[in-house]
Amino acid sequence: MKKLVRLSDVAAAANTSAKTASRVINGDPRVSAETRLRVQEAVVRLGYRVDLLARSLRRGVDDTIGVVVESIADPFFAAVISEIELAALRRGLNVIVTSNRRLPNREVAIVDGLRQRRVAGMIITPHASDLSYLASTETPVVFVDRHPRNFAADVVTFDDRGGARTAVRHLLRYGHRRIAFVSDDLEIETSRNRHAGYVDALQEAGVPVVAELVATDCADAAVARRRTCDFLDLDEPPTAVFSARSETSLGVVKMLHDRKRTDIAMVSFGDFALADVLSPAITVLEQSPELLGRLAAERLFARLDGDRSDPVNTVIPVRLVPRGSGEIIPGGDAETAAVAGS
Amino acid sequence: MKKLVRLSDVAAAANTSAKTASRVINGDPRVSAETRLRVQEAVVRLGYRVDLLARSLRRGVDDTIGVVVESIADPFFAAVISEIELAALRRGLNVIVTSNRRLPNREVAIVDGLRQRRVAGMIITPHASDLSYLASTETPVVFVDRHPRNFAADVVTFDDRGGARTAVRHLLRYGHRRIAFVSDDLEIETSRNRHAGYVDALQEAGVPVVAELVATDCADAAVARRRTCDFLDLDEPPTAVFSARSETSLGVVKMLHDRKRTDIAMVSFGDFALADVLSPAITVLEQSPELLGRLAAERLFARLDGDRSDPVNTVIPVRLVPRGSGEIIPGGDAETAAVAGS
DNA sequence: CTGTTAGCGCTTTCAC
DNA sequence: GTGAAAGCGCTAACAG
Numbered sequence: 192m193k194k195l196v197r198l199s200d201v202a203a204a205a206n207t208s209a210k211t212a213s214r215v216i217n218g219d220p221r222v223s224a225e226t227r228l229r230v231q232e233a234v235v236r237l238g239y240r241v242d243l244l245a246r247s248l249r250r251g252v253d254d255t256i257g258v259v260v261e262s263i264a265d266p267f268f269a270a271v272i273s274e275i276e277l278a279a280l281r282r283g284l285n286v287i288v289t290s291n292r293r294l295p296n297r298e299v300a301i302v303d304g305l306r307q308r309r310v311a312g313m314i315i316t317p318h319a320s321d322l323s324y325l326a327s328t329e330t331p332v333v334f335v336d337r338h339p340r341n342f343a344a345d346v347v348t349f350d351d352r353g354g355a356r357t358a359v360r361h362l363l364r365y366g367h368r369r370i371a372f373v374s375d376d377l378e379i380e381t382s383r384n385r386h387a388g389y390v391d392a393l394q395e396a397g398v399p400v401v402a403e404l405v406a407t408d409c410a411d412a413a414v415a416r417r418r419t420c421d422f423l424d425l426d427e428p429p430t431a432v433f434s435a436r437s438e439t440s441l442g443v444v445k446m447l448h449d450r451k452r453t454d455i456a457m458v459s460f461g462d463f464a465l466a467d468v469l470s471p472a473i474t475v476l477e478q479s480p481e482l483l484g485r486l487a488a489e490r491l492f493a494r495l496d497g498d499r500s501d502p503v504n505t506v507i508p509v510r511l512v513p514r515g516s517g518e519i520i521p522g523g524d525a526e527t528a529a530v531a532g533s
Numbered sequence: 534m535k536k537l538v539r540l541s542d543v544a545a546a547a548n549t550s551a552k553t554a555s556r557v558i559n560g561d562p563r564v565s566a567e568t569r570l571r572v573q574e575a576v577v578r579l580g581y582r583v584d585l586l587a588r589s590l591r592r593g594v595d596d597t598i599g600v601v602v603e604s605i606a607d608p609f610f611a612a613v614i615s616e617i618e619l620a621a622l623r624r625g626l627n628v629i630v631t632s633n634r635r636l637p638n639r640e641v642a643i644v645d646g647l648r649q650r651r652v653a654g655m656i657i658t659p660h661a662s663d664l665s666y667l668a669s670t671e672t673p674v675v676f677v678d679r680h681p682r683n684f685a686a687d688v689v690t691f692d693d694r695g696g697a698r699t700a701v702r703h704l705l706r707y708g709h710r711r712i713a714f715v716s717d718d719l720e721i722e723t724s725r726n727r728h729a730g731y732v733d734a735l736q737e738a739g740v741p742v743v744a745e746l747v748a749t750d751c752a753d754a755a756v757a758r759r760r761t762c763d764f765l766d767l768d769e770p771p772t773a774v775f776s777a778r779s780e781t782s783l784g785v786v787k788m789l790h791d792r793k794r795t796d797i798a799m800v801s802f803g804d805f806a807l808a809d810v811l812s813p814a815i816t817v818l819e820q821s822p823e824l825l826g827r828l829a830a831e832r833l834f835a836r837l838d839g840d841r842s843d844p845v846n847t848v849i850p851v852r853l854v855p856r857g858s859g860e861i862i863p864g865g866d867a868e869t870a871a872v873a874g875s
Numbered sequence: 876c877t878g879t880t881a882g883c884g885c886t887t888t889c890a891c
Numbered sequence: 892g893t894g895a896a897a898g899c900g901c902t903a904a905c906a907g
Contacts, residue, residue: 195884197883197884197885198884198885198886199884199885207893207894208893208894208895209884209885209886209894209895210886210887210893210894210895211892211893211894213885213886214892214893217886221892221893222892222893223892223893226892226893240645240648240649241649241884241885242590242649242651242883242884242885243646243649243650243651244586244589244590244595244650244651244883244884244885245590245883245884245885245886245899246884246885246886247586247885247899248584248586248587248590248883248884248885248886248899248900248901249884249885249886249887249898249899250885250886250887250899251899253586255629262615263611263614263615263618264608264611264612264614264615264616265611266606266608266611266806269605269606269607269608269611270606272605272606272630273604273605273606273632274606276605276630276631276632277632277634280631280643285629285631285646285650286629286630286631287597287627287628287629287630288614288618288628288629288630289618289622289627289628290615290618290619292619301622303582304585304627306582307582307583307584307585308585308586308627309584309585309586441806441807444807444810445807445809445810448810448812463806463807464608464783464805464806464807465783465786465787465805465806465807465811467787468786468787468790468811469807469810469811470790470812537900539899539900539901540900540901540902541900541901549877549878550877550878550879551878551900551901551902552877552878552879552901552902552903553876553877553878555901555902556876556877556902559902563876563877564876564877565876565877568876568877583900583901584899584900584901586899586900586901587883587899587900587901587902588900588901588902589883589901590883590884590885590899590900590901591882591883591900591901591902591903592883592901592902592903593883
């Protein structure tokens with residue numbers, strides 16, 4: 192067991208008290224230049240490193256922020272986390288990441304665990320649980336992607352409903368009337384909002400919402416793929432598909448290609464790798480997970496710095512990027528699309 | 534400031550000592566059933582939660598493991614982290630994730646920071662730095678994807694060299710002689726090994742290694758894309774490309790499609806989303822980041838459980854998955870490939 | 876089975 | 892500018 196160098200050791204070596212050594216370590220100016228030098232020398236010579244646990248215990252908060260997402264493996268959340276980690280490191284904060292994997296009880300357990308660690312703050316993608324007890328906490332919390340249930344807090348989201356409306360309007364403009372909708376469970380707020388935008392656009396165009404064209408049980412690409420297959424097997428298949436999430440888009444794309452039905456138009460909410468390489472290239476609503484992460488971190492840091500103002504609701508706009516698949520006309524084909532898209 | 538419930542409060546409420554309450558909390562059997570009940574009742578009534586910082590300080594280690602990867606946003610590492618997090622949570626451990634972003638000094642700073650937090654163990658993708666000082670530490674460390682410099686420790690890697698050899702042999706078997714190689718910097722061990730496998734296969738086939746067909750400066754997809762472009766512009770372009778990493782494969786694929794040169798064969802070390810949807814579908818060496826994460830976590834846990842045996846070197850095999858792009862013959866085209874591949 | 880004492884390593888009083 | 896004492900909340904050591 193290698194002996195740990197403590198602050199008192201440094202103090203002894205520098206012929207001063209632990210408190211003064213502590214002052215030097217923490218950059219307190221009220222130390223004479225001479226003493227400071229002696230301490231710094233001792234720190235280097237002994238190879239002293241602050242014990243962050245002891246410091247955090249004494250200070251009452253840990254220099255760590257907790258991040259809770261749905262799945263770390265999801266490229267979207269991975270990008271969000273990465274950005275948060277970058278911002279945190281610049282501030283000298285550690286990041287503990289956890290995933291709720293959509294298990295409500297796990298979600299609460301995880302959040303509680305973070306509190307027990309006295310994290311300085313949290314950034315959470317809320318799932319099903321009621322986390323309103325967090326409102327009574329000192330610990331600042333910023334929610335991302337979705338709103339928490341039953342209480343007001345800082346939230347950063349995308350313009351889900353507006354974006355979906357834009358996408359479906361786009362398809363309508365190209366002449367589509369039978370537009371399928373593929374999404375995750377409507378229990379999830381983002382799905383719900385995107386579905387609402389889909390309905391908005393159809394209604395304002397006087398196009399009826401048809402149940403057989405709506406699949407809202409696609410938790411992953413595999414299910415989205417099967418549902419797309421079902422669509423294709425309808426007596427009157429859709430001429431366009433709006434996929435509400437990158438993950439589901441992968442499934443839709445796969446099936447359209449498997450069945451060689453790339454004459455069917457498609458727009459994806461959320462970009463994904465190779466979307467621009469496929470033929471036709473996939474028209475997407477571009478949302479920046481990096482920006483989401485950055486804004487959430489900024490909001491949290493503002494709270495850590497003492498911002499006590501009312502909860503802020505940040506909505507990030509999304510942008511339609513036409514690439515071909517969204518510009519296919521009903522009964523048209525990929526060739527037409529490529530031309531129309533450019 | 535909400536008053537925190539301490540263990541002593543629970544003890545008082547249960548009419549016992551802090552130590553006994555502590556025993557109950559920690560499941561120590563040497564407590565009478567009656568006392569135990571009283572304590573448990575008090576815990577619930579007061580809403581007591583252990584202070585993990587205080588516990589960790591006292592115990593000397595934190596119930597946290599540190600994970601250092603190159604980039605959290607990389608789907609490969611994201612999958613590794615996700616799997617580690619799952620395993621850790623099952624053991625009641627937290628996970629602090631950090632990325633070195635390929636900055637050597639940052640790498641050391643990060644690892645030191647984790648030590649200062651007294652993490653129970655670490656899982657590290659080593660980059661350039663010499664981390665051999667970790668050898669003298671009590672903290673167990675498992676390295677993933679690459680070996681650390683200058684010391685022996687548990688390592689979990691893929692069969693990089695063997696896999697690359699397999700891939701290139703595969704292309705040679707289909708008649709290719711001008712096979713390009715695209716990878717990241719050879720400073721990185723995985724790139725180096727995959728390059729070695731590439732050279733192995735060419736040499737055993739008596740095919741010379743041509744410098745103009747080797748690009749080892751592709752840190753990301755964008756560079757890989759440009760290098761692929763350079764290849765295509767050669768007087769005598771390659772008839773096949775072996776890409777040593779999923780990330781670079783994205784760039785290669787993009788350029789081949791941009792230039793409509795999907796008659797050129799290609800194999801990717803590492804699978805990626807939609808690889809099977811492209812036409813031709815991309816032949817890959819399948820490596821499982823999940824398995825890598827799981828095995829690394831298991832190794833670390835074994836060490837945490839007191840395993841003091843010699844360092845273990847785990848090599849995970851990779852599997853060639855023919856999908857079409859790797860079965861294109863020189864001078865052939867995508868159609869031929871699709872047929873040959875099935 | 877239970878309790879007392881001590882102390883993890885640091886920083887916050889508060890005094891000098 | 893400096894330092895002594897106290898204690899963050901918990902648990903290891905050692906009694907009883």
